[in-house]
Amino acid sequence: MLRRSTLVLAALTALVVPAHAQAQAPDLVITQTAPAAGIGSYLYFPFTVPPGVNRVAVKITRSSTETKVGAGLFDERGAQFNSPGFRGIYGEEINEFFVASDSASRAFVAGPIVPGTWTTVVPIFRAPTPTTITATMTLSFGPQGTPPPLEPVPEVVSTQPGWYRGDLHDHTTFSSDAFSSKSALDPGAFAQKSKDIGLDWVSLTDHNVTAQNDRLATPRPANFLTLAGEEVTNWFHGHSTAIGVQSGDFFDWRWRPGNLPIDAAHEGRVRGYLDKARAAGAYTSAAHPLGAHLAWQSFADAAIDPLALPDGLEVWNGPFQPDDEASLTVWDELLRSGRRVWANGGSDIHGLTNSTDLQIATPTTVTYAQALSRTAVVSALKTGRSYISSGPKGPELYFTAAGSQGQRTYTGGSIYGAATDTAQSLVVVRGGSGGELRVLRDGVVVQRTAITSDSQEVGFDQRIGPGGFLRVELRGEPTLVPNSPLGSDLGMRAMTNPIFLVNGPLPPGTQPEDAPIPGRPAPAPGSAPGRCAAPRGFASVGVRALRGGRVRFEAARALRRPYDVELFAQSQGGRVVANRRVARFTNRRGSFTWSGRTRGPLRVGTLLVRFRMRIPGVRSDVRRVALRRSRRGYAARGAVAAREGCGLLRVAKLHRGVFGGRSRVPGRLSVRVGAAARVTVTLVRGGRVVRRVASGPQRAGVLARRGIAARGLRPGRYHVRIVARSTNDRTARGSLGLERE
Numbered sequence: 089m090l091r092r093s094t095l096v097l098a099a100l101t102a103l104v105v106p107a108h109a110q111a112q113a114p115d116l117v118i119t120q121t122a123p124a125a126g127i128g129s130y131l132y133f134p135f136t137v138p139p140g141v142n143r144v145a146v147k148i149t150r151s152s153t154e155t156k157v158g159a160g161l162f163d164e165r166g167a168q169f170n171s172p173g174f175r176g177i178y179g180e181e182i183n184e185f186f187v188a189s190d191s192a193s194r195a196f197v198a199g200p201i202v203p204g205t206w207t208t209v210v211p212i213f214r215a216p217t218p219t220t221i222t223a224t225m226t227l228s229f230g231p232q233g234t235p236p237p238l239e240p241v242p243e244v245v246s247t248q249p250g251w252y253r254g255d256l257h258d259h260t261t262f263s264s265d266a267f268s269s270k271s272a273l274d275p276g277a278f279a280q281k282s283k284d285i286g287l288d289w290v291s292l293t294d295h296n297v298t299a300q301n302d303r304l305a306t307p308r309p310a311n312f313l314t315l316a317g318e319e320v321t322n323w324f325h326g327h328s329t330a331i332g333v334q335s336g337d338f339f340d341w342r343w344r345p346g347n348l349p350i351d352a353a354h355e356g357r358v359r360g361y362l363d364k365a366r367a368a369g370a371y372t373s374a375a376h377p378l379g380a381h382l383a384w385q386s387f388a389d390a391a392i393d394p395l396a397l398p399d400g401l402e403v404w405n406g407p408f409q410p411d412d413e414a415s416l417t418v419w420d421e422l423l424r425s426g427r428r429v430w431a432n433g434g435s436d437i438h439g440l441t442n443s444t445d446l447q448i449a450t451p452t453t454v455t456y457a458q459a460l461s462r463t464a465v466v467s468a469l470k471t472g473r474s475y476i477s478s479g480p481k482g483p484e485l486y487f488t489a490a491g492s493q494g495q496r497t498y499t500g501g502s503i504y505g506a507a508t509d510t511a512q513s514l515v516v517v518r519g520g521s522g523g524e525l526r527v528l529r530d531g532v533v534v535q536r537t538a539i540t541s542d543s544q545e546v547g548f549d550q551r552i553g554p555g556g557f558l559r560v561e562l563r564g565e566p567t568l569v570p571n572s573p574l575g576s577d578l579g580m581r582a583m584t585n586p587i588f589l590v591n592g593p594l595p596p597g598t599q600p601e602d603a604p605i606p607g608r609p610a611p612a613p614g615s616a617p618g619r620c621a622a623p624r625g626f627a628s629v630g631v632r633a634l635r636g637g638r639v640r641f642e643a644a645r646a647l648r649r650p651y652d653v654e655l656f657a658q659s660q661g662g663r664v665v666a667n668r669r670v671a672r673f674t675n676r677r678g679s680f681t682w683s684g685r686t687r688g689p690l691r692v693g694t695l696l697v698r699f700r701m702r703i704p705g706v707r708s709d710v711r712r713v714a715l716r717r718s719r720r721g722y723a724a725r726g727a728v729a730a731r732e733g734c735g736l737l738r739v740a741k742l743h744r745g746v747f748g749g750r751s752r753v754p755g756r757l758s759v760r761v762g763a764a765a766r767v768t769v770t771l772v773r774g775g776r777v778v779r780r781v782a783s784g785p786q787r788a789g790v791l792a793r794r795g796i797a798a799r800g801l802r803p804g805r806y807h808v809r810i811v812a813r814s815t816n817d818r819t820a821r822g823s824l825g826l827e828r829e
Contacts, residue, residue, distance in 0.1 A: 113140065113229035120223045124155065124215045128324040130342070132167060132354065133208040133223040141201045143228035145186040146208050151220040156180040156213040158323075160296075161187060161196070164204025169356035170340045170364055175199075177296050178264040179323075180213050190233025195262040195297040199235045209354075211323055238335045239305040245289075245313045246460040251606060253480055254289035254465070255282060255449040257319070257329055257375060257402060257434025262292075262300040269439030275300050276307050278448075279314045281440075286480035287449055289313035289465055291331045293434075295321040302335045313460050319375060320361060326384035327375040328398055329434070330365045332466035337368050346389045346396075358386040359396045371469040373400035373432055378414040387418070390427075397422075397429060399470050404433030404451045407444065407569045408478075408580035420531030423557050423586060430500070430585050432469065433476040443571040452477050454484070456498070456603040472500030472585035473603065483582040484518040486605045487560050491552075496600035502588040504595070505552040511589055515546045515560050516605055523564045523581050530556040540815045541763055543788065545736075550589065557586035625649060625701030625709035633722040637684035639715065643676070643699060650675040651701040655715070659693035659829050664749040667696065684722060692718055694746035694827045696728065714745030714825050725805065726825035737812050737820035738762050739791065748798035749829035755796035757781070757808060757824075763788045765812040771796060771826075772807045781808070796826070803828050 120133045137144065148159045160177025167173070175187050176196030185193035192198040208223045258278065259266035266272035273281060275292055282290040292314065294300050301316035308314055317331045322341045330339050343358045344350050350357070365372045377384035390397035401422075403415040422429050433451035440448075454475050455468035468474055475485045490496050490512045491503035503511040517525060520539040525546050527535040537546045539562065550558060562582040569577050627644040634640055641653050655671040658664065670686045695715040702708045714725035729741035739760035747755035759767055765788075769781040778801065782794045796808065810822040 115229075116141075116227040118225040118227070120225075122221050122223075123218060124150070124157070124210075124212045124221045125218045127212065127214055129212045130351075130354065131210040131212065131221055131223075133210070133225070134167075134205050135208070135225050137164065137201060137203050137206050137227060139203045140229045141203070141227045142230040142232050143186060143188040144201060144206065145184070145226040145228070147184040147224045147226075148208075148210055149183070149222045149224070150215075151222075152215070152217055154217065155215040155219040155221075157183065157215075157221060158209075158211040158213065159183045159185065160209040160211075161185070162207045162209065163187075163199075164202045164206055166205075167207040167209060167354055169342055169354060169360060172338070174338050174340070176299065177209065177211075179295060179321075181264040181268040188228075188233065190235060192299070194267065195264070195294065195299050197299050197302075200232060213323060236303070239303045241301065241304055241316045241333075241335050241462060242308065242314055243463075244459060244461040245311055248460070249456070249458045250460070251454055251456050251603070252288040252313075252460050252465065253449070253452050253454050253477075254287055254291065254313075254315075255435050255437075256291050256331060256373070256432050256453045256469075257293050257405070257436045258282075258290060258448065259294055259319070259436070259438045260292055260300055262297055263294040263319075263438065265295070266438040269441065271439035271441035273440070275304060275314070279312060280309050282448055283309045283312040285448060287312075287452070288460055289315060290448075291315040291317040291329070291434075293317040293319040293329045293331070295319050296341050298333075298336070298338050301333065301337070304335070313462070313465065315462060315465065317370075320365075326377070326386060327382055328361070328384075329373045329375050329402070330368075330370040331373070331469065332462050333365075333368050333370045337370075339365050339368075339370075343386075345385050346392065357396070358389055359393060362395065362398060369463070369466065371400065371466045372398040373402050374398050375402045375434075376405040376411065376415075376436065377401050377403075378411045378418065379405065380411065394427070397427060400430040400432045402434055403431045404476050404580065404583070405436050406446050406450060407572065407577040408451075409569070409572070409576070409578060412580070413578055417531075420528075424530055428472070428588075430469065430472040430474070431476065431583070432474065444569050447479070449480050450478065452480050452482060473498070475499060475582060475584040477582045478580070481519070483520040483523065483562050484516075485520075485560055485562060485582045485584050486516040486518075486603070487513070487584045487587065488515075488603075489513040489558070489587045493594055494600060495594065495598070496602060497587060498601060498603045499585045499587060501601050502590050503552070504590045504592055504598075507551065507553050507591055509552045510549050511552060511558070511587075513548050513550065513558060513587070515584075517544045517546065517562065518542065520544070520562050520581065523562045526561045526563060528559050528561065541788070544763055552589045552591055555589050555591040557588045559586040560584045625651065625703050626699065626711055629699045629711040629713065631697055631713045631715055631724045633715075633724055634681065635721075637721040639682045639684055639722050640679065641673070641676075641682060641697070641699075642679040645677075645701070647701065647703065649701055649703065650677050651699060652676065654698045654700070656696045656698065657690065657693060658696050658744050659746045659749060659827070660691040661693065662749055662829050664744070664746055664751065664753040664829055665693075670695070690717060694725070694744075694829070696745050712741070712745075714827065716827060725827060726823075728824050728826070730822045730824065736762050736765060736814055736818050737810065737822055740810050740822040740824065742808065742824050742826060745825060746827040746829055747796060748801065748803065752798040754798060755808070755826055757794045757796060757810075758791055759786070759794070759810060759812075760791045761786055761788060761812050761814075761820075763814045763818070765814040765818075767792070768811045768813075769794060770809050771801075772809055773804065778806075786812075798828060801828050
């Protein structure tokens with residue numbers, strides 16, 4: 089880690105000599121020197137630019153080759169903190185550049201050469217022995233050229249909400265260290281490569297320079313969003329990414345932590361950078377916050393001043409290694425303290441050819457944004473509507489939760505309630521087979537689940553208690569990272585931002601929040617919040633026989649909508665018949681009693697009672713119950729179809745509540761499971777299994793139909809029992825009533 093040293097402002101004697109014996113407008117060469125030693129200081133070389141200059145070239149040399157320095161420039165608008173006069177800077181890889189009115193060195197800003205006091209800045213990265221730094225400024229004269237225009241940054245690619253994949257931390261040829269790798273891409277090629285590997289957006293975050301953001305509109309890939317950004321690189325006290333800025337925006341890197349003195353003429357505090365970035369609408373994040381000499385050193389400032397904390401932490405930078413694990417620990421501590429700071433990940437790639445075989449979007453940050461646009465993606469990052477995966481085609485984690493009063497939310501949201509209330513959560517895991525899903529409450533693992541299929545759902549409940557947060561990780565086995573000083577990748581495959589549990593009343597006007605999972609329908613109004621996309625208009629239904637041949641239809645509604653009840657005769661006089669409707673009741677808003685009488689004759693047999701509530705925009709919630717008519721009246725026979733759900737047993741439905749009869753009509757059962765499972769169906773009478781109907785594997789999502797033969801069975805009441813057991817030993821059971829005529 090770099091140590092600070094006293095900042096030295098070059099108090100120098102300027103030597104001005106003509107460069108060539110030219111007839112007109114000879115170059116003016118200004119040479120200044122200053123001593124340097126140690127680490128963590130800046131030298132400033134102010135010089136006067138007279139009228140008529142149209143080009144400024146700067147070259148930095150040092151008397152010791154062991155000394156490592158950078159080179160940058162401020163124009164006549166000054167070298168103070170957050171100055172609008174910043175023209176560009178290089179790291180130790182390149183120590184010379186030029187700026188002209190119509191062109192400039194790569195990563196520097198071209199523009200008018202205005203007379204006044206300009207300043208060369210030289211960061212001292214390492215000077216183990218006293219060294220002389222020489223700054224040579226060559227001023228050329230001539231007419232002012234036309235500056236290249238600033239292009240507006242791309243704004244909107246698609247107005248459709250969705251889960252969009254991106255890389256939050258990247259370097260192009262505009263970063264001097266990436267350029268020196270000889271395998272870095274320019275901004276347009278980088279965007280195209282990112283699209284080719286499956287990304288929807290990318291943020292360009294070159295070190296302390298913004299010229300790469302000035303011409304992002306053309307050329308660029310179709311249907312792809314390129315976000316302007318900057319890695320605000322304080323070489324001595326930590327780095328931060330600023331994402332989603334405008335062309336021409338610049339954020340100063342020259343801050344020092346609050347416990348260190350500053351050069352008031354040129355430096356500031358981290359709050360000054362963050363305030364400017366927030367005013368510009370940027371998402372800010374501490375990059376590799378526990379990364380050895382790159383570590384973020386302003387956490388103590390944030391403990392005193394909450395606004396001195398960035399919006400997020402880059403808890404996953406490149407391969408997931410020990411410094412990333414340490415970043416998770418710090419993040420959990422911040423979340424426990426009540427800070428809503430959001431996790432993100434980025435590759436931090438500096439060239440396609442590198443010693444650790446790092447690739448673009450390793451890892452990938454996946455945002456749920458209301459559009460594929462600059463403002464929507466930045467908003468998603470600022471509100472934690474995101475998860476991180478190992479790559480563009482890495483595992484997917486869709487984390488939702490539900491609470492009382494119809495609350496429904498997803499990653500980045502909150503569930504409110506009393507201490508005794510429960511938050512019901514569901515994680516849909518895709519592409520995670522072989523991993524372990526970990527549920528963390530306040531940073532502590534409270535549940536572990538083996539992921540054994542490529543599409544698996546894991547549910548869990550947590551009391552609101554005093555409040556806190558839940559987040560989810562998918563871990564795998566560690567692997568060796570070649571040529572890495574930190575050794576192994578620790579096996580993180582995906583992780584989510586938190587859902588907060590808040591002990592308190594639901595704020596007025598709170599609406600359910602949904603982020604539809606790709607390939608699945610959006611949760612329906614009244615559906616089991618956060619857990620199920622199946623319609624849920626009813627909380628429960630039932631049928632109860634009363635004296636005098638009357639029947640009570642009971643319905644507890646989850647939605648305040650009317651419902652209908654229809655009765656169908658399915659058997660009469662010992663024969664199974666086609667459905668014949670014998671009664672209908674519409675627009676009911678509560679439980680009610682039926683006299684038991686019909687317009688036409690109704691003989692002994694089985695009736696199907698169908699409750700139906702229509703829900704706008706989704707399919708109806710339908711419940712089916714059997715009712716048996718005898719000479720003495722009616723008797724309830726129970727459900728003939730389980731409520732459609734989103735667990736392991738998705739559908740379990742009898743097509744009729746009766747089978748057999750004189751024609752020995754078979755019963756028909758339909759079963760669908762949400763994950764690959766072994767399904768066993770048995771027929772039970774009086775608590776004893778009388779027939780094994782089916783037993784075998786069933787694929788997820790397939791509606792399997794099974795017949796139930798009537799031969800050899802006595803008339804009377806039976807139960808169909810269904811047991812589904814998935815490959816990771818999850819078990820679901822159902823029981824349906826069936827009458828043998």
